[in-house]
Amino acid sequence: xxxxxxxxxxxxxxxxxxxxxxxxxxxxxxxxxxxxxxxxxxxxxxxxxxxxxxxxxxxxxxxxxxxxxxxxxxxxxxxxxxxxxxxxxxxxxxxxxxxxxxxxxxxxxxxxxxxxxxxxxxxxxxxxxxxxxxxxxxxxxxxxxxxxxxxxxxxxxxxxxxxxxxxxxxxxxxxxxxxxxxxxxxxxxxxxxxxxxxxxxxxxxxxxxxxxxxxxxxxxxxxxxxxxxxxxxxxxxxxxxxxxxxxxxxxxxxxxxxxxxxxxxxxxxxxxxxxxxxxxxxxxxxxxxxxxxxxxxxxxxxxxxxxxxxxxxxxxxxxxxxxxxxxxxxxxxxxxxxxxxxxxxxxxxxxxxxxxxxxxxxxxxxxxxxxxxxxxxxxxxxxxxxxxxxxxxxxxxxxxxxxxxxxxxxxxxxxxxxxxxxxxxxxxxxxxxxxxxxxxxxxxxxxxxxxxxxxxxxxxxxxxxxxxxxxxxxxxxxxxxxxxxxxxxxxxxxxxxxxxxxxxxxxxxxxxxxxxxxxxxxxxxxxxxxxxxxxxxxxxxxxxxxxxxxxxxxxxxxxxxxxxxxxxxxxxxxxxxxxxxxxxxxxxxxxxxxxxxxxxxxxxxxxxxxxxxxxxxxxx
RNA sequence: GCCCCCAUCGUCUAGCGGUCCAGGACGCCGCCCUUUCAAGGCGGUAGCACGGGUUCGAACCCCGUUGGGGGCACCA
Numbered sequence: 001x002x003x004x005x006x007x008x009x010x011x012x013x014x015x016x017x018x019x020x021x022x023x024x025x026x027x028x029x030x031x032x033x034x035x036x037x038x039x040x041x042x043x044x045x046x047x048x049x050x051x052x053x054x055x056x057x058x059x060x061x062x063x064x065x066x067x068x069x070x071x072x073x074x075x076x077x078x079x080x081x082x083x084x085x086x087x088x089x090x091x092x093x094x095x096x097x098x099x100x101x102x103x104x105x106x107x108x109x110x111x112x113x114x115x116x117x118x119x120x121x122x123x124x125x126x127x128x129x130x131x132x133x134x135x136x137x138x139x140x141x142x143x144x145x146x147x148x149x150x151x152x153x154x155x156x157x158x159x160x161x162x163x164x165x166x167x168x169x170x171x172x173x174x175x176x177x178x179x180x181x182x183x184x185x186x187x188x189x190x191x192x193x194x195x196x197x198x199x200x201x202x203x204x205x206x207x208x209x210x211x212x213x214x215x216x217x218x219x220x221x222x223x224x225x226x227x228x229x230x231x232x233x234x235x236x237x238x239x240x241x242x243x244x245x246x247x248x249x250x251x252x253x254x255x256x257x258x259x260x261x262x263x264x265x266x267x268x269x270x271x272x273x274x275x276x277x278x279x280x281x282x283x284x285x286x287x288x289x290x291x292x293x294x295x296x297x298x299x300x301x302x303x304x305x306x307x308x309x310x311x312x313x314x315x316x317x318x319x320x321x322x323x324x325x326x327x328x329x330x331x332x333x334x335x336x337x338x339x340x341x342x343x344x345x346x347x348x349x350x351x352x353x354x355x356x357x358x359x360x361x362x363x364x365x366x367x368x369x370x371x372x373x374x375x376x377x378x379x380x381x382x383x384x385x386x387x388x389x390x391x392x393x394x395x396x397x398x399x400x401x402x403x404x405x406x407x408x409x410x411x412x413x414x415x416x417x418x419x420x421x422x423x424x425x426x427x428x429x430x431x432x433x434x435x436x437x438x439x440x441x442x443x444x445x446x447x448x449x450x451x452x453x454x455x456x457x458x459x460x461x462x463x464x465x466x467x468x469x470x471x472x473x474x475x476x477x478x479x480x481x482x483x484x485x486x487x488x489x490x491x492x493x494x495x496x497x498x499x500x501x502x503x504x505x506x507x508x509x510x511x512x513x514x515x516x517x518x519x520x521x522x523x524x525x526x527x528x529x530x531x532x533x534x535x536x537x538x539x540x541x542x543x544x545x546x547x548x549x550x551x552x553x554x555x556x557x558x559x560x561x562x563x564x565x566x567x568x569x570x571x572x573x574x575x576x577x578x579x580x581x582x583x584x585x586x587x588x589x590x591x592x593x594x595x596x597x598x599x600x601x602x603x604x605x606x607x608x609x610x611x612x613x614x615x616x617x618x619x620x
Numbered sequence: 621g622c623c624c625c626c627a628u629c630g631u632c633u634a635g636c637g638g639u640c641c642a643g644g645a646c647g648c649c650g651c652c653c654u655u656u657c658a659a660g661g662c663g664g665u666a667g668c669a670c671g672g673g674u675u676c677g678a679a680c681c682c683c684g685u686u687g688g689g690g691g692c693a694c695c696a
Contacts, residue, residue: 138696173696238693251621255692279694296625305623306692313694320696344624344691372626379688410632410645417634418644437633440689444631447646457659499659510657529656557655565655576655588657 131163133335134328135196138170139181142390143188145443146339146374146382149408153371154337155194156409156431166331167199169210172323177212188391192401193424198331206331211323218318221326221361222280222311230355231311233278234260235271256281256307280312282322282352289347294337294369295436301347309348321345325352329362336366337433340440341381343370369433372412373440382443389443398471398504399448403455407448411441421454453502461494468494468507475508477515489514489598496590510590514598519585519607521614526581530615534578538612540564541579542605551601553593560593582611 133154158165171177198204225231236259242252290300311322356362373381382389394404413436415422473480513519544563564575580592596604
């Protein structure tokens with residue numbers, strides 16, 4: 001898509017006028033809602049849409065929002081919330097005196113709490129806006145499990161509410177971004193089963209969806225912010241700021257001191273004459289910045305605690321804290337679900353949104369929800385350095401995407417108090433951001449494996465077979481597609497294999513012996529079960545099987561028991577151990593008789609013979 | 621240093637002021653089943669960080685302490 005097109009679509013003057021707050025008749029329900037968000041409407045649960053979409057006292061919501069922006073007490077203007085029909089709000093996060101009354105019985109975690117972002121106008125909407133969530137990673141390096149958990153929750157949130165998921169690529173940092181990583185991101189999304197309604201490769205009305213193609217848009221918005229007085233040019237160097245703070249007896253760590261807000265034209269001209277180019281900073285409002293976090297409740301930053309921040313570098317390159325909200329605004333994002341690490345930057349975004357709304361670029365402030373960290377060993381957040389954080393290793397080991405998503409979902413969310421296995425569909429049906437936990441969650445490989453094993457066992461045989469084939473093929477055990485004979489063997493062994501596997505790649509070790517001419521016998525297994533005194537077992541087994549007329553698991557079991565247990569007087573454990581190792585090369589295998597049946601007489605006898613030779617060797 | 625977030629078994633969680641001497645899952649331990657390994661069945665282990673309030677009643681609400689984490693860029 002042509003970058004200019006996006007610019008034309010969103011930034012012409014009439015667009016700016018369209019939603020001006022001053023205008024008497026706003027348009028609460030956007031026409032484009034008809035294009036999107038209808039997809040899942042039918043599958044949305046019976047009650048939650050009411051919660052999200054019911055007509056609401058939007059004036060009060062607006063007051064709510066504006067109060068926050070103005071530093072008044074938001075709660076004073078809030079409405080008592082109607083309890084959720086199915087589930088009342090669960091906690092009260094409000095802090096400080098004077099909040100309790102407002103919250104009692106209502107809770108602050110209802111979705112409608114923060115007001116409808118897109119309805120910042122003084123007339124009740126006839127069609128409540130649909131939810132527009134987004135996922136906007138930057139394509140640097142490998143794909144992180146925490147990142148995909150964020151993607152999952154955004155996806156589930158959008159799908160549950162019959163909303164739209166926008167996928168945007170934040171590739172403004174050319175030095176770190178790579179095309180390879182971009183492709184990898186899309187691929188990982190698709191592997192996990194997360195689809196998007198707007199974004200790369202699917203398009204949409206708010207493109208382009210890669211920031212690298214949107215520079216003109218940012219330039220334009222920056223100019224408007226400057227012209228309207230919301231932003232100003234700043235010439236101070238870090239050294240100058242530090243010096244000023246020191247001189248005032250303050251800690252330089254306080255950061256920028258808003259000094260350049262008050263520069264006169266003469267001063268600016270003087271700086272330019274020196275050859276200095278200004279950065280563009282946003283003028284932060286002089287009030288508390290407050291919002292009602294979807295997962296954490298009310299969060300407040302005191303007025304003056306956040307300095308004026310840089311929107312655009314001196315060299316003209318726009319920065320993430322500027323570009324991200326601008327895109328969200330232009331793309332009509334209503335719900336921002338992102339990592340907890342971004343929480344401290346939210347007050348700046350709130351201020352930016354207020355400015356963008358004022359100049360007509362945004363039509364309100366979205367709801368924010370800050371998802372807890374995914375941590376590794378210890379309590380540190382899982383870093384990109386940690387090999388455990390790379391989603392590829394799970395995929396390569398043969399985690400099922402739906403099982404991995406299931407586990408990821410458990411990192412901060414639960415479907416019920418007595419259940420933790422579910423499908424993607426069930427997650428969509430039940431997902432409620434408001435019930436996402438605020439505590440960091442440790443990534444537990446053991447649990448992830450257990451969840452995967454459960455999903456694996458539940459797979460229909462043919463599904464299991466087709467998923468396991470690529471792994472066997474990669475190991476050179478079967479062709480892909482497999483031959484008829486290979487398929488026959490696979491289908492027969494599948495039910496027995498499924499309950500012995502944790503990940504798909506386990507099939508290589510577990511089933512390999514069925515697809516080769518000669519097994520390689522594991523040394524430890526041989527040492528344990530192919531000793532000289534075990535030779536008699538192999539002999540007896542061989543003669544019992546040589547002329548067995550009916551080569552079936554049942555007959556094999558019958559003659560083997562007769563020959564080894566009754567004939568040799570061995571305990572079952574001693575009787576079948578050597579045979580198992582001879583046949584499969586390992587001490588652990590699928591059930592023996594079925595394995596022998598599938599192996600066939602010829603290979604079985606040959607392996608018994610070969611093992612016999614091995615066992616007869618003098619120990620050592 | 622400043623700001624912010626978080627706090628229930630080892631881990632992930634349920635808990636929404638009485639139904640909780642706290643429920644589920646993973647892990648771990650034991651038993652049963654059993655040709656191995658699993659699966660399955662049964663049982664067990666283990667937790668409300670601490671201190672003050674509020675209340676007839678607190679895991680739950682408030683305050684504080686402690687502990688953990690994160691953020692404080694012309695990175696994203």
